[in-house]
Amino acid sequence: MQKSILWVFIALLAVSCNQTTKKEGLTTEADKTEKIVTATINELLASPADYQDKEVAISGMVSHVCRHGGQKCFLVAEDGETQIRIVPGGEIDEFKVEMEGSTIAFKGIFRVLNAEQTEEHVEDHESKEHHDVEQSHSTAEKAEYFVEAIEFKDITP
Amino acid sequence: MNWRKLNRWIHRELGFLFFGMTIIYGISGIALNHHAARHWDPGLITRSTTLQYPGTLSKSDVNRSSIEKILEITGEKENYKQYYFPSQDHIIIYLKGGHITVNMQTGSMQLTKVRNRPVFNELNYLHYNKPKKLWTWFSDLYAFGLILIAISGLFLIKGKKGIGGRGGILTIVGILIPLVFLIIYLWL
Structure with a gap:
Protein backbone atom coordinates (compact mmCIF):
# COMPACT_ATOMS: atom_id res chain seq x y z
CA MET A 1 0.00 0.00 0.00
CA GLN A 2 2.69 2.49 1.08
CA LYS A 3 4.83 1.52 -1.91
CA SER A 4 1.92 2.11 -4.31
CA ILE A 5 1.27 5.60 -2.95
CA LEU A 6 4.97 6.44 -3.25
CA TRP A 7 5.00 5.30 -6.90
CA VAL A 8 1.91 7.40 -7.71
CA PHE A 9 3.63 10.51 -6.33
CA ILE A 10 6.89 9.76 -8.17
CA ALA A 11 4.96 9.35 -11.45
CA LEU A 12 3.08 12.64 -10.92
CA LEU A 13 6.32 14.45 -10.12
CA ALA A 14 7.96 13.12 -13.28
CA VAL A 15 5.03 14.26 -15.49
CA SER A 16 5.07 17.68 -13.88
CA CYS A 17 8.82 18.19 -14.40
CA ASN A 18 8.54 17.08 -18.03
CA GLN A 19 5.77 19.65 -18.67
CA THR A 20 7.91 22.48 -17.30
CA THR A 21 10.79 21.59 -19.63
CA LYS A 22 8.49 21.48 -22.68
CA LYS A 23 6.99 24.86 -21.85
CA GLU A 24 10.40 26.49 -21.51
CA GLY A 25 11.38 25.09 -24.90
CA LEU A 26 8.29 26.61 -26.56
CA THR A 27 8.86 30.05 -25.06
CA THR A 28 12.40 30.16 -26.37
CA GLU A 29 11.25 29.16 -29.86
CA ALA A 30 8.50 31.80 -29.87
CA ASP A 31 10.95 34.49 -28.77
CA LYS A 32 13.12 33.81 -31.81
CA THR A 33 10.37 34.20 -34.41
CA GLU A 34 8.14 37.01 -33.14
CA LYS A 35 7.82 40.46 -34.73
CA ILE A 36 6.60 43.14 -32.35
CA VAL A 37 5.23 46.53 -33.36
CA THR A 38 5.94 49.18 -30.74
CA ALA A 39 3.12 51.74 -30.64
CA THR A 40 1.48 54.24 -28.37
CA ILE A 41 -2.09 53.59 -27.22
CA ASN A 42 -3.33 56.58 -29.24
CA GLU A 43 -1.57 55.29 -32.36
CA LEU A 44 -3.31 51.93 -31.98
CA LEU A 45 -6.71 53.54 -31.58
CA ALA A 46 -6.17 56.05 -34.41
CA SER A 47 -5.76 53.30 -37.01
CA PRO A 48 -6.83 50.00 -35.48
CA ALA A 49 -6.97 48.21 -38.84
CA ASP A 50 -3.20 48.68 -39.27
CA TYR A 51 -2.50 46.85 -36.03
CA GLN A 52 -5.33 44.33 -35.91
CA ASP A 53 -4.13 40.85 -34.86
CA LYS A 54 -0.52 42.03 -34.80
CA GLU A 55 1.81 41.64 -31.87
CA VAL A 56 2.25 45.03 -30.25
CA ALA A 57 4.24 46.50 -27.38
CA ILE A 58 2.57 49.27 -25.38
CA SER A 59 3.08 50.81 -21.99
CA GLY A 60 1.26 53.09 -19.60
CA MET A 61 -0.12 53.42 -16.11
CA VAL A 62 -2.67 50.82 -15.00
CA SER A 63 -5.74 52.75 -13.82
CA HIS A 64 -7.89 49.80 -12.75
CA VAL A 65 -7.73 46.04 -12.37
CA CYS A 66 -11.02 44.16 -12.47
CA ARG A 67 -11.78 42.86 -8.98
CA HIS A 68 -13.66 39.85 -10.33
CA GLY A 69 -10.81 37.50 -11.03
CA GLY A 70 -8.37 40.07 -12.50
CA GLN A 71 -9.55 39.21 -16.00
CA LYS A 72 -8.96 42.70 -17.37
CA CYS A 73 -7.07 45.86 -16.58
CA PHE A 74 -6.98 49.33 -18.13
CA LEU A 75 -3.98 51.25 -19.34
CA VAL A 76 -3.98 55.06 -19.50
CA ALA A 77 -2.57 56.61 -22.68
CA GLU A 78 -0.01 59.42 -22.80
CA ASP A 79 -2.80 62.04 -22.99
CA GLY A 80 -3.93 60.98 -19.49
CA GLU A 81 -7.50 60.35 -20.68
CA THR A 82 -7.71 57.63 -23.31
CA GLN A 83 -7.65 54.10 -21.93
CA ILE A 84 -7.34 50.66 -23.43
CA ARG A 85 -8.55 47.33 -22.11
CA ILE A 86 -5.98 44.60 -21.58
CA VAL A 87 -7.02 40.98 -21.10
CA PRO A 88 -4.78 38.13 -19.99
CA GLY A 89 -3.56 35.72 -22.64
CA GLY A 90 -0.76 33.21 -23.09
CA GLU A 91 0.68 32.14 -19.76
CA ILE A 92 -0.97 35.02 -17.85
CA ASP A 93 -3.84 33.84 -15.63
CA GLU A 94 -4.92 37.16 -14.16
CA PHE A 95 -3.84 40.68 -13.34
CA LYS A 96 -3.16 41.53 -9.71
CA VAL A 97 -4.79 44.51 -8.05
CA GLU A 98 -1.27 45.59 -6.94
CA MET A 99 -0.65 46.63 -10.57
CA GLU A 100 -2.94 49.66 -10.16
CA GLY A 101 -0.90 52.87 -10.32
CA SER A 102 2.15 51.08 -11.74
CA THR A 103 3.59 51.75 -15.19
CA ILE A 104 3.47 48.48 -17.06
CA ALA A 105 4.95 47.50 -20.42
CA PHE A 106 2.73 44.95 -22.17
CA LYS A 107 3.45 42.73 -25.12
CA GLY A 108 0.36 41.23 -26.72
CA ILE A 109 -1.97 40.89 -29.70
CA PHE A 110 -4.13 43.88 -30.65
CA ARG A 111 -7.66 42.62 -31.23
CA VAL A 112 -10.62 44.38 -32.81
CA LEU A 113 -14.09 42.89 -32.42
CA ASN A 114 -16.61 43.08 -35.26
CA ALA A 115 -19.98 44.81 -34.74
CA GLU A 116 -21.76 41.64 -33.64
CA GLN A 117 -19.02 40.63 -31.21
CA THR A 118 -18.93 44.17 -29.79
CA GLU A 119 -22.68 44.14 -29.19
CA GLU A 120 -22.37 40.77 -27.46
CA HIS A 121 -19.47 42.05 -25.36
CA VAL A 122 -21.39 45.17 -24.26
CA GLU A 123 -24.51 43.13 -23.46
CA ASP A 124 -22.47 40.68 -21.42
CA HIS A 125 -20.75 43.52 -19.58
CA GLU A 126 -24.00 45.34 -18.80
CA SER A 127 -25.77 42.19 -17.65
CA LYS A 128 -23.15 41.80 -14.94
CA GLU A 129 -23.84 45.30 -13.53
CA HIS A 130 -20.14 45.73 -13.11
CA HIS A 131 -20.06 49.25 -11.71
CA ASP A 132 -22.85 51.31 -10.19
CA VAL A 133 -21.54 54.58 -11.61
CA GLU A 134 -19.73 55.50 -14.81
CA GLN A 135 -15.98 54.95 -14.45
CA SER A 136 -13.11 56.63 -16.28
CA HIS A 137 -12.42 53.28 -17.95
CA SER A 138 -16.06 52.66 -18.95
CA THR A 139 -15.46 53.57 -22.62
CA ALA A 140 -12.49 51.23 -22.86
CA GLU A 141 -14.46 48.54 -21.04
CA LYS A 142 -17.14 48.51 -23.73
CA ALA A 143 -14.83 49.26 -26.67
CA GLU A 144 -14.37 46.93 -29.63
CA TYR A 145 -10.59 47.04 -29.30
CA PHE A 146 -8.36 45.49 -26.67
CA VAL A 147 -4.95 43.94 -26.22
CA GLU A 148 -4.58 40.28 -25.36
CA ALA A 149 -1.45 40.37 -23.22
CA ILE A 150 1.20 37.69 -23.59
CA GLU A 151 3.82 39.22 -21.33
CA PHE A 152 4.15 42.23 -19.09
CA LYS A 153 6.76 43.94 -16.99
CA ASP A 154 6.55 46.59 -14.29
CA ILE A 155 8.59 49.58 -15.47
CA THR A 156 7.41 52.09 -12.84
CA PRO A 157 10.14 54.73 -12.55
CA MET B 1 -12.39 -9.99 -0.12
CA ASN B 2 -16.16 -9.52 0.15
CA TRP B 3 -17.30 -6.63 -2.17
CA ARG B 4 -19.04 -4.78 0.70
CA LYS B 5 -15.87 -4.97 2.77
CA LEU B 6 -13.86 -3.62 -0.19
CA ASN B 7 -16.46 -0.87 -0.70
CA ARG B 8 -16.19 0.19 2.96
CA TRP B 9 -12.40 0.12 2.71
CA ILE B 10 -12.43 2.40 -0.38
CA HIS B 11 -14.88 4.80 1.26
CA ARG B 12 -12.95 4.96 4.53
CA GLU B 13 -9.41 5.23 3.10
CA LEU B 14 -10.29 7.82 0.45
CA GLY B 15 -12.35 9.73 3.02
CA PHE B 16 -9.31 10.03 5.27
CA LEU B 17 -6.90 10.80 2.40
CA PHE B 18 -9.05 13.53 0.90
CA PHE B 19 -10.40 15.10 4.09
CA GLY B 20 -8.12 18.15 3.71
CA MET B 21 -8.95 18.57 0.03
CA THR B 22 -12.70 18.42 0.73
CA ILE B 23 -12.37 21.17 3.33
CA ILE B 24 -10.28 23.30 0.92
CA TYR B 25 -12.75 22.92 -1.96
CA GLY B 26 -15.79 23.23 0.31
CA ILE B 27 -14.76 26.50 1.96
CA SER B 28 -13.40 28.08 -1.22
CA GLY B 29 -16.50 26.84 -3.08
CA ILE B 30 -18.76 28.84 -0.74
CA ALA B 31 -16.46 31.86 -1.15
CA LEU B 32 -16.45 31.61 -4.95
CA ASN B 33 -20.23 31.15 -5.03
CA HIS B 34 -20.67 34.48 -3.29
CA HIS B 35 -17.94 36.06 -5.38
CA ALA B 36 -19.80 35.01 -8.52
CA ALA B 37 -23.00 36.45 -7.03
CA ARG B 38 -20.97 39.64 -6.33
CA HIS B 39 -21.79 39.72 -2.61
CA TRP B 40 -18.18 40.06 -1.54
CA ASP B 41 -14.61 39.54 -2.67
CA PRO B 42 -13.13 36.43 -1.05
CA GLY B 43 -9.61 37.26 -2.19
CA LEU B 44 -9.40 40.87 -1.02
CA ILE B 45 -10.25 42.97 2.02
CA THR B 46 -11.13 46.56 1.12
CA ARG B 47 -11.40 49.24 3.80
CA SER B 48 -12.45 52.83 3.05
CA THR B 49 -12.01 55.92 5.22
CA THR B 50 -13.30 59.40 4.42
CA LEU B 51 -11.05 62.36 5.21
CA GLN B 52 -11.17 66.06 4.39
CA TYR B 53 -8.64 68.17 2.49
CA PRO B 54 -8.44 71.71 3.93
CA GLY B 55 -10.13 73.63 1.12
CA THR B 56 -10.78 72.74 -2.49
CA LEU B 57 -8.52 72.11 -5.49
CA SER B 58 -8.58 72.63 -9.21
CA LYS B 59 -6.66 70.62 -11.80
CA SER B 60 -4.11 73.45 -12.20
CA ASP B 61 -3.52 73.56 -8.40
CA VAL B 62 -2.42 69.97 -8.28
CA ASN B 63 1.32 69.73 -7.97
CA ARG B 64 3.95 67.98 -5.90
CA SER B 65 3.20 69.98 -2.76
CA SER B 66 -0.59 69.45 -2.88
CA ILE B 67 -0.06 65.73 -3.46
CA GLU B 68 2.39 65.64 -0.53
CA LYS B 69 -0.17 67.45 1.64
CA ILE B 70 -2.82 64.85 0.78
CA LEU B 71 -0.37 62.05 1.54
CA GLU B 72 0.52 63.66 4.84
CA ILE B 73 -3.14 63.99 5.91
CA THR B 74 -3.85 60.39 4.99
CA GLY B 75 -0.58 59.12 6.48
CA GLU B 76 0.38 57.43 3.22
CA LYS B 77 3.58 59.31 2.32
CA GLU B 78 5.65 56.13 2.24
CA ASN B 79 3.23 54.33 -0.07
CA TYR B 80 2.91 56.85 -2.94
CA LYS B 81 3.05 55.46 -6.50
CA GLN B 82 1.48 57.81 -9.08
CA TYR B 83 -1.58 59.99 -9.61
CA TYR B 84 -3.94 60.81 -12.46
CA PHE B 85 -7.19 62.61 -13.19
CA PRO B 86 -10.03 60.17 -13.96
CA SER B 87 -12.34 63.16 -14.48
CA GLN B 88 -12.27 66.96 -14.31
CA ASP B 89 -13.25 66.92 -10.62
CA HIS B 90 -11.30 63.97 -9.27
CA ILE B 91 -7.74 62.85 -8.65
CA ILE B 92 -6.78 59.29 -7.90
CA ILE B 93 -3.52 58.90 -6.02
CA TYR B 94 -2.29 55.34 -6.26
CA LEU B 95 -0.59 53.82 -3.25
CA LYS B 96 1.13 50.56 -2.47
CA GLY B 97 -1.91 48.65 -1.19
CA GLY B 98 -4.67 51.06 -2.16
CA HIS B 99 -5.55 54.49 -3.47
CA ILE B 100 -6.93 57.90 -2.47
CA THR B 101 -9.78 59.41 -4.48
CA VAL B 102 -10.03 63.17 -4.03
CA ASN B 103 -13.09 65.15 -5.00
CA MET B 104 -11.40 68.43 -5.89
CA GLN B 105 -14.65 70.43 -5.75
CA THR B 106 -15.48 69.46 -2.16
CA GLY B 107 -12.07 68.45 -0.80
CA SER B 108 -13.50 65.12 0.30
CA MET B 109 -10.91 62.34 0.22
CA GLN B 110 -11.61 58.64 0.29
CA LEU B 111 -8.68 56.47 1.35
CA THR B 112 -9.17 52.90 0.18
CA LYS B 113 -6.81 50.24 1.46
CA VAL B 114 -6.76 46.85 -0.22
CA ARG B 115 -5.03 43.72 1.05
CA ASN B 116 -5.21 40.00 0.46
CA ARG B 117 -7.75 38.19 2.62
CA PRO B 118 -5.83 35.63 4.70
CA VAL B 119 -6.79 31.95 4.34
CA PHE B 120 -9.35 32.57 1.55
CA ASN B 121 -6.64 33.96 -0.69
CA GLU B 122 -4.66 30.73 -0.29
CA LEU B 123 -7.70 28.46 -0.62
CA ASN B 124 -8.83 30.23 -3.79
CA TYR B 125 -5.31 29.95 -5.16
CA LEU B 126 -5.67 26.18 -4.95
CA HIS B 127 -9.34 26.05 -6.03
CA TYR B 128 -8.60 28.04 -9.21
CA ASN B 129 -5.67 25.70 -9.91
CA LYS B 130 -3.15 28.55 -9.96
CA PRO B 131 -0.18 26.32 -9.04
CA LYS B 132 -0.93 24.15 -12.14
CA LYS B 133 1.67 21.40 -12.78
CA LEU B 134 1.54 18.74 -10.06
CA TRP B 135 -1.49 20.35 -8.40
CA THR B 136 -3.57 19.66 -11.55
CA TRP B 137 -2.81 15.97 -11.19
CA PHE B 138 -3.43 15.85 -7.47
CA SER B 139 -6.72 17.75 -7.73
CA ASP B 140 -7.79 15.47 -10.62
CA LEU B 141 -6.95 12.53 -8.41
CA TYR B 142 -9.07 14.12 -5.67
CA ALA B 143 -11.99 14.66 -8.07
CA PHE B 144 -11.80 11.01 -9.12
CA GLY B 145 -11.53 10.01 -5.46
CA LEU B 146 -14.60 12.10 -4.65
CA ILE B 147 -16.59 10.20 -7.30
CA LEU B 148 -15.46 6.92 -5.75
CA ILE B 149 -16.36 8.19 -2.25
CA ALA B 150 -19.84 9.14 -3.51
CA ILE B 151 -20.46 5.83 -5.28
CA SER B 152 -19.09 3.70 -2.45
CA GLY B 153 -21.17 5.77 0.00
CA LEU B 154 -24.36 4.57 -1.71
CA PHE B 155 -23.63 0.98 -0.75
CA LEU B 156 -22.39 1.38 2.80
CA ILE B 157 -25.63 0.39 4.50
Whole structure:
Protein backbone atom coordinates (compact mmCIF):
# COMPACT_ATOMS: atom_id res chain seq x y z
CA MET A 1 0.00 0.00 0.00
CA GLN A 2 2.69 2.49 1.08
CA LYS A 3 4.83 1.52 -1.91
CA SER A 4 1.92 2.11 -4.31
CA ILE A 5 1.27 5.60 -2.95
CA LEU A 6 4.97 6.44 -3.25
CA TRP A 7 5.00 5.30 -6.90
CA VAL A 8 1.91 7.40 -7.71
CA PHE A 9 3.63 10.51 -6.33
CA ILE A 10 6.89 9.76 -8.17
CA ALA A 11 4.96 9.35 -11.45
CA LEU A 12 3.08 12.64 -10.92
CA LEU A 13 6.32 14.45 -10.12
CA ALA A 14 7.96 13.12 -13.28
CA VAL A 15 5.03 14.26 -15.49
CA SER A 16 5.07 17.68 -13.88
CA CYS A 17 8.82 18.19 -14.40
CA ASN A 18 8.54 17.08 -18.03
CA GLN A 19 5.77 19.65 -18.67
CA THR A 20 7.91 22.48 -17.30
CA THR A 21 10.79 21.59 -19.63
CA LYS A 22 8.49 21.48 -22.68
CA LYS A 23 6.99 24.86 -21.85
CA GLU A 24 10.40 26.49 -21.51
CA GLY A 25 11.38 25.09 -24.90
CA LEU A 26 8.29 26.61 -26.56
CA THR A 27 8.86 30.05 -25.06
CA THR A 28 12.40 30.16 -26.37
CA GLU A 29 11.25 29.16 -29.86
CA ALA A 30 8.50 31.80 -29.87
CA ASP A 31 10.95 34.49 -28.77
CA LYS A 32 13.12 33.81 -31.81
CA THR A 33 10.37 34.20 -34.41
CA GLU A 34 8.14 37.01 -33.14
CA LYS A 35 7.82 40.46 -34.73
CA ILE A 36 6.60 43.14 -32.35
CA VAL A 37 5.23 46.53 -33.36
CA THR A 38 5.94 49.18 -30.74
CA ALA A 39 3.12 51.74 -30.64
CA THR A 40 1.48 54.24 -28.37
CA ILE A 41 -2.09 53.59 -27.22
CA ASN A 42 -3.33 56.58 -29.24
CA GLU A 43 -1.57 55.29 -32.36
CA LEU A 44 -3.31 51.93 -31.98
CA LEU A 45 -6.71 53.54 -31.58
CA ALA A 46 -6.17 56.05 -34.41
CA SER A 47 -5.76 53.30 -37.01
CA PRO A 48 -6.83 50.00 -35.48
CA ALA A 49 -6.97 48.21 -38.84
CA ASP A 50 -3.20 48.68 -39.27
CA TYR A 51 -2.50 46.85 -36.03
CA GLN A 52 -5.33 44.33 -35.91
CA ASP A 53 -4.13 40.85 -34.86
CA LYS A 54 -0.52 42.03 -34.80
CA GLU A 55 1.81 41.64 -31.87
CA VAL A 56 2.25 45.03 -30.25
CA ALA A 57 4.24 46.50 -27.38
CA ILE A 58 2.57 49.27 -25.38
CA SER A 59 3.08 50.81 -21.99
CA GLY A 60 1.26 53.09 -19.60
CA MET A 61 -0.12 53.42 -16.11
CA VAL A 62 -2.67 50.82 -15.00
CA SER A 63 -5.74 52.75 -13.82
CA HIS A 64 -7.89 49.80 -12.75
CA VAL A 65 -7.73 46.04 -12.37
CA CYS A 66 -11.02 44.16 -12.47
CA ARG A 67 -11.78 42.86 -8.98
CA HIS A 68 -13.66 39.85 -10.33
CA GLY A 69 -10.81 37.50 -11.03
CA GLY A 70 -8.37 40.07 -12.50
CA GLN A 71 -9.55 39.21 -16.00
CA LYS A 72 -8.96 42.70 -17.37
CA CYS A 73 -7.07 45.86 -16.58
CA PHE A 74 -6.98 49.33 -18.13
CA LEU A 75 -3.98 51.25 -19.34
CA VAL A 76 -3.98 55.06 -19.50
CA ALA A 77 -2.57 56.61 -22.68
CA GLU A 78 -0.01 59.42 -22.80
CA ASP A 79 -2.80 62.04 -22.99
CA GLY A 80 -3.93 60.98 -19.49
CA GLU A 81 -7.50 60.35 -20.68
CA THR A 82 -7.71 57.63 -23.31
CA GLN A 83 -7.65 54.10 -21.93
CA ILE A 84 -7.34 50.66 -23.43
CA ARG A 85 -8.55 47.33 -22.11
CA ILE A 86 -5.98 44.60 -21.58
CA VAL A 87 -7.02 40.98 -21.10
CA PRO A 88 -4.78 38.13 -19.99
CA GLY A 89 -3.56 35.72 -22.64
CA GLY A 90 -0.76 33.21 -23.09
CA GLU A 91 0.68 32.14 -19.76
CA ILE A 92 -0.97 35.02 -17.85
CA ASP A 93 -3.84 33.84 -15.63
CA GLU A 94 -4.92 37.16 -14.16
CA PHE A 95 -3.84 40.68 -13.34
CA LYS A 96 -3.16 41.53 -9.71
CA VAL A 97 -4.79 44.51 -8.05
CA GLU A 98 -1.27 45.59 -6.94
CA MET A 99 -0.65 46.63 -10.57
CA GLU A 100 -2.94 49.66 -10.16
CA GLY A 101 -0.90 52.87 -10.32
CA SER A 102 2.15 51.08 -11.74
CA THR A 103 3.59 51.75 -15.19
CA ILE A 104 3.47 48.48 -17.06
CA ALA A 105 4.95 47.50 -20.42
CA PHE A 106 2.73 44.95 -22.17
CA LYS A 107 3.45 42.73 -25.12
CA GLY A 108 0.36 41.23 -26.72
CA ILE A 109 -1.97 40.89 -29.70
CA PHE A 110 -4.13 43.88 -30.65
CA ARG A 111 -7.66 42.62 -31.23
CA VAL A 112 -10.62 44.38 -32.81
CA LEU A 113 -14.09 42.89 -32.42
CA ASN A 114 -16.61 43.08 -35.26
CA ALA A 115 -19.98 44.81 -34.74
CA GLU A 116 -21.76 41.64 -33.64
CA GLN A 117 -19.02 40.63 -31.21
CA THR A 118 -18.93 44.17 -29.79
CA GLU A 119 -22.68 44.14 -29.19
CA GLU A 120 -22.37 40.77 -27.46
CA HIS A 121 -19.47 42.05 -25.36
CA VAL A 122 -21.39 45.17 -24.26
CA GLU A 123 -24.51 43.13 -23.46
CA ASP A 124 -22.47 40.68 -21.42
CA HIS A 125 -20.75 43.52 -19.58
CA GLU A 126 -24.00 45.34 -18.80
CA SER A 127 -25.77 42.19 -17.65
CA LYS A 128 -23.15 41.80 -14.94
CA GLU A 129 -23.84 45.30 -13.53
CA HIS A 130 -20.14 45.73 -13.11
CA HIS A 131 -20.06 49.25 -11.71
CA ASP A 132 -22.85 51.31 -10.19
CA VAL A 133 -21.54 54.58 -11.61
CA GLU A 134 -19.73 55.50 -14.81
CA GLN A 135 -15.98 54.95 -14.45
CA SER A 136 -13.11 56.63 -16.28
CA HIS A 137 -12.42 53.28 -17.95
CA SER A 138 -16.06 52.66 -18.95
CA THR A 139 -15.46 53.57 -22.62
CA ALA A 140 -12.49 51.23 -22.86
CA GLU A 141 -14.46 48.54 -21.04
CA LYS A 142 -17.14 48.51 -23.73
CA ALA A 143 -14.83 49.26 -26.67
CA GLU A 144 -14.37 46.93 -29.63
CA TYR A 145 -10.59 47.04 -29.30
CA PHE A 146 -8.36 45.49 -26.67
CA VAL A 147 -4.95 43.94 -26.22
CA GLU A 148 -4.58 40.28 -25.36
CA ALA A 149 -1.45 40.37 -23.22
CA ILE A 150 1.20 37.69 -23.59
CA GLU A 151 3.82 39.22 -21.33
CA PHE A 152 4.15 42.23 -19.09
CA LYS A 153 6.76 43.94 -16.99
CA ASP A 154 6.55 46.59 -14.29
CA ILE A 155 8.59 49.58 -15.47
CA THR A 156 7.41 52.09 -12.84
CA PRO A 157 10.14 54.73 -12.55
CA MET B 1 -12.39 -9.99 -0.12
CA ASN B 2 -16.16 -9.52 0.15
CA TRP B 3 -17.30 -6.63 -2.17
CA ARG B 4 -19.04 -4.78 0.70
CA LYS B 5 -15.87 -4.97 2.77
CA LEU B 6 -13.86 -3.62 -0.19
CA ASN B 7 -16.46 -0.87 -0.70
CA ARG B 8 -16.19 0.19 2.96
CA TRP B 9 -12.40 0.12 2.71
CA ILE B 10 -12.43 2.40 -0.38
CA HIS B 11 -14.88 4.80 1.26
CA ARG B 12 -12.95 4.96 4.53
CA GLU B 13 -9.41 5.23 3.10
CA LEU B 14 -10.29 7.82 0.45
CA GLY B 15 -12.35 9.73 3.02
CA PHE B 16 -9.31 10.03 5.27
CA LEU B 17 -6.90 10.80 2.40
CA PHE B 18 -9.05 13.53 0.90
CA PHE B 19 -10.40 15.10 4.09
CA GLY B 20 -8.12 18.15 3.71
CA MET B 21 -8.95 18.57 0.03
CA THR B 22 -12.70 18.42 0.73
CA ILE B 23 -12.37 21.17 3.33
CA ILE B 24 -10.28 23.30 0.92
CA TYR B 25 -12.75 22.92 -1.96
CA GLY B 26 -15.79 23.23 0.31
CA ILE B 27 -14.76 26.50 1.96
CA SER B 28 -13.40 28.08 -1.22
CA GLY B 29 -16.50 26.84 -3.08
CA ILE B 30 -18.76 28.84 -0.74
CA ALA B 31 -16.46 31.86 -1.15
CA LEU B 32 -16.45 31.61 -4.95
CA ASN B 33 -20.23 31.15 -5.03
CA HIS B 34 -20.67 34.48 -3.29
CA HIS B 35 -17.94 36.06 -5.38
CA ALA B 36 -19.80 35.01 -8.52
CA ALA B 37 -23.00 36.45 -7.03
CA ARG B 38 -20.97 39.64 -6.33
CA HIS B 39 -21.79 39.72 -2.61
CA TRP B 40 -18.18 40.06 -1.54
CA ASP B 41 -14.61 39.54 -2.67
CA PRO B 42 -13.13 36.43 -1.05
CA GLY B 43 -9.61 37.26 -2.19
CA LEU B 44 -9.40 40.87 -1.02
CA ILE B 45 -10.25 42.97 2.02
CA THR B 46 -11.13 46.56 1.12
CA ARG B 47 -11.40 49.24 3.80
CA SER B 48 -12.45 52.83 3.05
CA THR B 49 -12.01 55.92 5.22
CA THR B 50 -13.30 59.40 4.42
CA LEU B 51 -11.05 62.36 5.21
CA GLN B 52 -11.17 66.06 4.39
CA TYR B 53 -8.64 68.17 2.49
CA PRO B 54 -8.44 71.71 3.93
CA GLY B 55 -10.13 73.63 1.12
CA THR B 56 -10.78 72.74 -2.49
CA LEU B 57 -8.52 72.11 -5.49
CA SER B 58 -8.58 72.63 -9.21
CA LYS B 59 -6.66 70.62 -11.80
CA SER B 60 -4.11 73.45 -12.20
CA ASP B 61 -3.52 73.56 -8.40
CA VAL B 62 -2.42 69.97 -8.28
CA ASN B 63 1.32 69.73 -7.97
CA ARG B 64 3.95 67.98 -5.90
CA SER B 65 3.20 69.98 -2.76
CA SER B 66 -0.59 69.45 -2.88
CA ILE B 67 -0.06 65.73 -3.46
CA GLU B 68 2.39 65.64 -0.53
CA LYS B 69 -0.17 67.45 1.64
CA ILE B 70 -2.82 64.85 0.78
CA LEU B 71 -0.37 62.05 1.54
CA GLU B 72 0.52 63.66 4.84
CA ILE B 73 -3.14 63.99 5.91
CA THR B 74 -3.85 60.39 4.99
CA GLY B 75 -0.58 59.12 6.48
CA GLU B 76 0.38 57.43 3.22
CA LYS B 77 3.58 59.31 2.32
CA GLU B 78 5.65 56.13 2.24
CA ASN B 79 3.23 54.33 -0.07
CA TYR B 80 2.91 56.85 -2.94
CA LYS B 81 3.05 55.46 -6.50
CA GLN B 82 1.48 57.81 -9.08
CA TYR B 83 -1.58 59.99 -9.61
CA TYR B 84 -3.94 60.81 -12.46
CA PHE B 85 -7.19 62.61 -13.19
CA PRO B 86 -10.03 60.17 -13.96
CA SER B 87 -12.34 63.16 -14.48
CA GLN B 88 -12.27 66.96 -14.31
CA ASP B 89 -13.25 66.92 -10.62
CA HIS B 90 -11.30 63.97 -9.27
CA ILE B 91 -7.74 62.85 -8.65
CA ILE B 92 -6.78 59.29 -7.90
CA ILE B 93 -3.52 58.90 -6.02
CA TYR B 94 -2.29 55.34 -6.26
CA LEU B 95 -0.59 53.82 -3.25
CA LYS B 96 1.13 50.56 -2.47
CA GLY B 97 -1.91 48.65 -1.19
CA GLY B 98 -4.67 51.06 -2.16
CA HIS B 99 -5.55 54.49 -3.47
CA ILE B 100 -6.93 57.90 -2.47
CA THR B 101 -9.78 59.41 -4.48
CA VAL B 102 -10.03 63.17 -4.03
CA ASN B 103 -13.09 65.15 -5.00
CA MET B 104 -11.40 68.43 -5.89
CA GLN B 105 -14.65 70.43 -5.75
CA THR B 106 -15.48 69.46 -2.16
CA GLY B 107 -12.07 68.45 -0.80
CA SER B 108 -13.50 65.12 0.30
CA MET B 109 -10.91 62.34 0.22
CA GLN B 110 -11.61 58.64 0.29
CA LEU B 111 -8.68 56.47 1.35
CA THR B 112 -9.17 52.90 0.18
CA LYS B 113 -6.81 50.24 1.46
CA VAL B 114 -6.76 46.85 -0.22
CA ARG B 115 -5.03 43.72 1.05
CA ASN B 116 -5.21 40.00 0.46
CA ARG B 117 -7.75 38.19 2.62
CA PRO B 118 -5.83 35.63 4.70
CA VAL B 119 -6.79 31.95 4.34
CA PHE B 120 -9.35 32.57 1.55
CA ASN B 121 -6.64 33.96 -0.69
CA GLU B 122 -4.66 30.73 -0.29
CA LEU B 123 -7.70 28.46 -0.62
CA ASN B 124 -8.83 30.23 -3.79
CA TYR B 125 -5.31 29.95 -5.16
CA LEU B 126 -5.67 26.18 -4.95
CA HIS B 127 -9.34 26.05 -6.03
CA TYR B 128 -8.60 28.04 -9.21
CA ASN B 129 -5.67 25.70 -9.91
CA LYS B 130 -3.15 28.55 -9.96
CA PRO B 131 -0.18 26.32 -9.04
CA LYS B 132 -0.93 24.15 -12.14
CA LYS B 133 1.67 21.40 -12.78
CA LEU B 134 1.54 18.74 -10.06
CA TRP B 135 -1.49 20.35 -8.40
CA THR B 136 -3.57 19.66 -11.55
CA TRP B 137 -2.81 15.97 -11.19
CA PHE B 138 -3.43 15.85 -7.47
CA SER B 139 -6.72 17.75 -7.73
CA ASP B 140 -7.79 15.47 -10.62
CA LEU B 141 -6.95 12.53 -8.41
CA TYR B 142 -9.07 14.12 -5.67
CA ALA B 143 -11.99 14.66 -8.07
CA PHE B 144 -11.80 11.01 -9.12
CA GLY B 145 -11.53 10.01 -5.46
CA LEU B 146 -14.60 12.10 -4.65
CA ILE B 147 -16.59 10.20 -7.30
CA LEU B 148 -15.46 6.92 -5.75
CA ILE B 149 -16.36 8.19 -2.25
CA ALA B 150 -19.84 9.14 -3.51
CA ILE B 151 -20.46 5.83 -5.28
CA SER B 152 -19.09 3.70 -2.45
CA GLY B 153 -21.17 5.77 0.00
CA LEU B 154 -24.36 4.57 -1.71
CA PHE B 155 -23.63 0.98 -0.75
CA LEU B 156 -22.39 1.38 2.80
CA ILE B 157 -25.63 0.39 4.50
CA LYS B 158 -28.00 -2.41 3.68
CA GLY B 159 -31.75 -2.51 4.43
CA LYS B 160 -34.38 0.20 4.97
CA LYS B 161 -31.87 3.02 5.45
CA GLY B 162 -29.75 1.94 2.48
CA ILE B 163 -29.95 2.63 -1.25
CA GLY B 164 -33.04 0.40 -1.50
CA GLY B 165 -34.96 2.52 1.03
CA ARG B 166 -34.62 6.02 2.51
CA GLY B 167 -31.06 6.36 1.15
CA GLY B 168 -32.34 5.84 -2.37
CA ILE B 169 -35.04 8.51 -1.95
CA LEU B 170 -32.45 11.01 -0.65
CA THR B 171 -30.15 10.15 -3.58
CA ILE B 172 -32.95 10.83 -6.09
CA VAL B 173 -33.83 14.12 -4.35
CA GLY B 174 -30.17 15.16 -4.49
CA ILE B 175 -30.07 14.47 -8.24
CA LEU B 176 -33.43 16.16 -8.91
CA ILE B 177 -32.56 19.47 -7.18
CA PRO B 178 -29.79 20.46 -9.65
CA LEU B 179 -31.95 19.15 -12.51
CA VAL B 180 -34.84 21.44 -11.48
CA PHE B 181 -32.45 24.42 -11.47
CA LEU B 182 -31.19 23.46 -14.93
CA ILE B 183 -34.75 23.15 -16.24
CA ILE B 184 -35.83 26.52 -14.80
CA TYR B 185 -32.72 28.60 -15.42
CA LEU B 186 -31.05 27.02 -18.44
CA TRP B 187 -33.36 24.92 -20.53
CA LEU B 188 -36.70 26.76 -20.32
